[in-house]
Amino acid sequence: MLNVEKILFPIVMLFYLAAMVLYFLFTALKKEKAAKWAFRVQLGTLVLHTLVLICRGIGAGRLPMTNQYEFASSFAWGLCLVSLVFIWRFRFPLLGTFAVPVILLILGYAALQSREVHALMPALQSGWLGLHVSTAIIAYGAFGVSFVISLIFLLRERRSDDSFWARSIPASEKLDLISYRSVTLGLLFLTFTILTGAIWAEQAWGSYWSWDPKETWSLVTWLIYAVYLHLRIRRGWKGRTAAIFAAIGFLCVIFTYIGVNTLLPGIHSYK
Amino acid sequence: MRKIRDLLTSMSFAIVLLVLLAACCAFGSFITQGQTYEWYAGAYGERAAVLIMALYLDDIYHSWWFFALGGFLCLDLLLCDLVRLPSLIRRTKKAIDPQSILRSPVTASLSHVADPAPVFSALHMPEPKAFGQDGVSGLFSVKNRAGLWGAWVCHLGILLLILGFGLGQMTHMEYTVYGVPGDEKPIGDTGLTLSIDDFRIDRREDGTARQYTASITVSGKNAAAQSGKASVNHPAALHGLKIYQNSTGWAAAVTVSRDGETLQEKVLCAGEYMPIQALPELSVFFNAFYPDYAPAENEALEGHAYLYTLYYRGQIAGMNILLPGEVITVDDYTIRFSDPQEYTLLQVKQDRFTSLALMGGLIVLIGLLLAFYCQPRTLWALSGQDGLWNVYGFSPKGGALFAEQLHSAQEATPKLQKEE
Ligand code: HEM
Secondary structure: OOHHHHHHHHHHHHHHHHHHHHHHHHHOOOHHHHHHHHHHHHHHHHHHHHHHHHHHHHHHHOOOOOHHHHHHHHHHHHHHHHHHHHHHHHOOOOOHHHHHHHHHHHHHHHHHHOOOOOOOOHHHOOOHHHHHHHHHHHHHHHHHHHHHHHHHHHHHHHHHHHHHHHHHHHOHHHHHHHHHHHHHHHHHHHHHHHHHHHHHHHHHHOOOOOOHHHHHHHHHHHHHHHHHHHHHOOOOOOHHHHHHHHHHHHHHHHHHHHHHHHHHHOOOHOO | HHHHHHHHOOOHHHHHHHHHHHHHHHHHHHOHHHHOOOHHHHOOOOOHHHHHHHOOOHHHHHHHHHHHHHHHHHHHHHHHHHHHHHHHHHHHHHOOHHHHHHOOOEEEEEEOOOHHHHHHHOOOOOOEEEEEEEOOEEEEEEEEEHHHHHHHHHHHHHHHHHHHEEEEEEEHHEEEEEEEEOEEEEEOOOOOEEEEEEEEEEOOOOEEEEEEEEEEEEEEEOOOOEEEEEEEOOOOEOOOEEEEEEEEEEEEEEEEEEEOEEEEEEOOOOOOOOOOOOOOEEEEEEEEEEEEOOOOOOOHHHHEEEEEEEEEEOOOEEEEEEEOOEEEOOOOOEEEEEEEEEEEEEEEEEOOOOHHHHHHHHHHHHHHHHHOOOOOOEEEEEEOHHHHHHHEEOOOOOHHHHHHHHHHHHHOOOHHHHOO
């Protein structure tokens, strides 16, 4: 199974690359047909990517979400899923143009990580692990989408006189609303992630909150997105300032995920 | 007073407080916590170390100013929820009052609709009700009024969560007990005793640990014995205490004998002393195994040496390595190390406010669900003189997306529109 995964993984990356090219074609040439095909290819790649994760899960005999490689792959999967839902729901293919390169970047990071399968230490063998990590994947995916939308928002603002951007991007108000939807999805799931993590930590280590850097940074992320929500309510700070905070929020997400493991010490870094 | 209240309950203040809190939390993760002055001086320089100690940056999350920040947040949340409660109740009541609906802002509208019923159902609104007022008649339908309470419930949850966490921090008790099967040890100053009845390590084929399980009994003078099992991820709850299988360490049996007769025997955990009863001024200390153990089942446990220290009247009298089979000889007594084994380290905790914090967390989740996925919306239709209807919608959070939905509802029912 692990061999199947090994073969499929680069194929998945190639397919994402194909989807990216199609999205670029759509953006550059304004061809709706390319957008349709890009969406289909991305959807197909999601199915293939799911297969890769299933193979990994079967091969390792557990959920494929417990080391940097597996989590990066799952994170990319979550971003792919959430972006597809948002593209479909809000008829917004331009999201794919920006999201698929981010997915590829994350997969590139995954490809650089060790793929060895290690047995789980006892503390990691908990039903809460599955809930904790799978909600984190959706949360991170949703925040990734909001990051991409915020970038588009800021780009649109800077180039409001450029007719190409004005034509191919929804109005700022709608962008702001879509970004809000993705942040709310992410925040809901992040809250769930933190709660399940706390319940699990209580059972495994006897303390539901111990200011471990990863815990701390997920709280920082949570607070930043809370600030975003409040900024949106306060008139005047809705568009630009909120978009900047949504972008900062995602940088916190990335730091929580990569920076904490590599730069700071803590319980989460034993993986 | 009013000014202070207005400032505290203002959105800008909340934002500043939240940003400040996020910044402090982040800051604390960059400075290694819980070290000594000397450590900081070595790592960051003398000046920085003085600053770190003066501002309690060595233990940010337990510093008085961090607590104060948390307290401020609580006060702010409480004030905000109290101040907004009456208007929230009023808004909830008004949301289904036709007179208020007629005066409410409009997010999007449709005109010249022949039959409004399909628009209501296309937007998944509840069955519309008829109303007639001041010569105006029409239909209205209100959905997700509970969503108005989302932020309020969320803030209440955060308040309870912080309260539960803070009270827990202030009142919780925590003890560590370690030992091997047969040991009976006091649990701090609780007056209770913990007996380790058994300790098992379940290993996989490759020798890595799958699970550690300690069977334990807690009893006291006025407390009947209660037994249970504590394993990783499955703490035991006995006499209101939660007992966690936290970690393990290495131990060895130490035997004192003379002329082949065993005088004293004890399992000594690494890091423990044993006074020799027959030689009252002498005690033996088990430092560690040598070389350090990387435990694996198929490894010959007996192949390792024991690092020990002998103390005579509290002073080090000797320190050495004992190979398997070797013994320490003092006068005609022999001290032997054997039977290497793992001991269990159990953490005993009591936090009466965990459930309050958990409840707060769940309330936050409910609040967020209400705020985000139960968005209130009102749809009403007024009949015009030409027999056609005008349909109005109000969705405070829907904006352009709601307008799109409303217009696509009209597109979905084209046959029902009459041309003017
Ligand atoms: C400093 C403490 C805080 C104060 C004073 C405060 C105040 C407020 C106020 C006045 C609103 C407007 C509600 C409305 O217009 O309906 C609001 C909304 C909200 N607040 Fe807070 N807030 C605080 C902290 C938080 C925190 C830490 C969170 C965590 C996520 C939070 C989550 C929310 C949410 C979800 C909304 C509704 C936003 C929406 O529906 O889009 N608040 N807050």
